Amino acid sequence: MKIAVIGGGNGGYAAAADLTFHGHKIFFWQRSIKNTKELIKNNNTIIMQDHNGKKKVKIYKVCTTLEQAVKNVKIVIILLPAFTQKEISKKISSILSNEQIIFLPPGSFGSWIFANESSKNNKHNIYFAESGTLPYLARKKDINTISIITRATRLPTGVYPKNKFMKVIKILKTIYPSIEYCGDILSATLMNAGPIIHPPLIILNVGPLEHFSTWDIHNEGTQTSIKKVIYALDSERIKLRKKLSYKAPHFPLSDHYNSKGEEWMYGNSAHKNLKISKNWREHIDLNNHRYILEDIKIGLSFMYSIAEWLKIKVPITSSLLDIGSILLGEDIKKTGRTLTNLNINNLSILELKNKLNGGK
The missing domain is CATH 1.10.1040.10 (N-(1-d-carboxylethyl)-l-norvaline Dehydrogenase; domain 2)
Structure with missing residues (x-):
């Protein structure tokens, strides 16, 4: 599946590497121009460490713009701090495509912010979901190395609008089988650990x-x-x-x-x-x-x-x-x-x- 991973922190690097390793085409964008250039210089390769050892994982596309990352993907995973959500929602809302899913793990009710911004600038049907925690406990060791200590085994996730939950959860579970539907996005927000x-x-x-x-x-x-x-x-x-x-x-x-x-x-x-x-x-x-x-x-x-x-x-x-x-x-x-x-x-x-x- 084509997936955009937005964010160059611990969660972003973990998701980009792990989902790539599991066969998905990842379009990776981060705010740091310096780190983006370094990753491209290293042939788009992230070293992923977990309980099975070290693996070199080549990301499908390291993007220099948000539009490059978001265009033509099915899921957009936003792994940035909640205090960036207003800024990112304004930048991303007009370039989203019909039937895309925006996933914030976790979101702190950020789905509401993204949905409102999208309703102003986009006429497509966009779906939103957020979870109670990150899919990974992970830490970056350096610019190109991510250490994943564990992966979520139960990931409570809410959907907006809730009446589209069956469609959204079915798609999200193809990349994170540990997802458990927990209701609307307010329920998910009140799961945030x-x-x-x-x-x-x-x-x-x-x-x-x-x-x-x-x-x-x-x-x-x-x-x-x-x-x-x-x-x-x-x-x-x-x-x-x-x-x-x-x-x-x-x-x-x-x-x-x-x-x-x-x-x-x-x-x-x-x-x-x-x-x-x-x-x-x-x-x-x-x-x-x-x-x-x-x-x-x-x-x-x-x-x-x-x-x-x-x-x-x-x-x-x-x-x-x-x-x-x-x-x-x-x-x-x-x-x-x-x-x-x-x-x-x-x-x-x-x-x-x-x-x-x-x-x-």
Whole structure:
């Protein structure tokens, strides 16, 4: 299948290499002109490391423009931080083709942004989907090498418009068989693990993150007391899902840390393998890292906005956002991704769900 992979980070390189290895024609575009030139210089070849060893994978087409990547493909996978979605949606909306699928793994309700932009600039039928996490736990080792620790074994995915889910899910499962349909894109957004795991790990590790040149928030940064906060935050997420009548499985984060629990998104040994790899020992800039700008400012603020809309108290979410606001020097409950900023705060639950299903 012809697939566009948009994004040159960990997820983008993992998807480009892995999907190529599995026989798909990948049209790969990244924002970095320097890295694009380097990849072309290396004959479009990415070195992919996983549990089966190293493989040299030649990407079908390394593109220098978005239009080159998106034209004539069936699926466009966008693996860029959520804070780039407004910019990318404006650039891509007018060049999308009929019946294309835009897949954001995960999306933080970004499908809504892409869909609205496309409706302004494109008359074609475009479908959107987003998942609860990335299809890979992966880290770039250098410009041309990606290390994949594990692949998602259960990938909850929502579709917009929801009334096209059978068609969209059937196609997406041909590239990611682990996809599990979970309803509309709001359901998928409330499956997003990043805004639950990363805010406590960042905020409760802020001292060592500033003091040490590198720190592994998933190893020494994940202690019993910190996991208690993660579980409390996760209980607020699940409370919102239940209020909106979304059914189980809710993929509680406790299963991620319990090797004997129900299978989570990356399987039962993912956290153990992540720690062993040591690939997540890194320097985290508290002003610019995607854990802050994406998972706290966008993902967690959106969850808080949903809670406000539903009139449900979420004290852990609120407290983490208050501390995050101090760190960033702005009130991210207002400047983040909110229903008000998306112009849908005046809708009722029924009205919003009708729109997500495909209604006007």
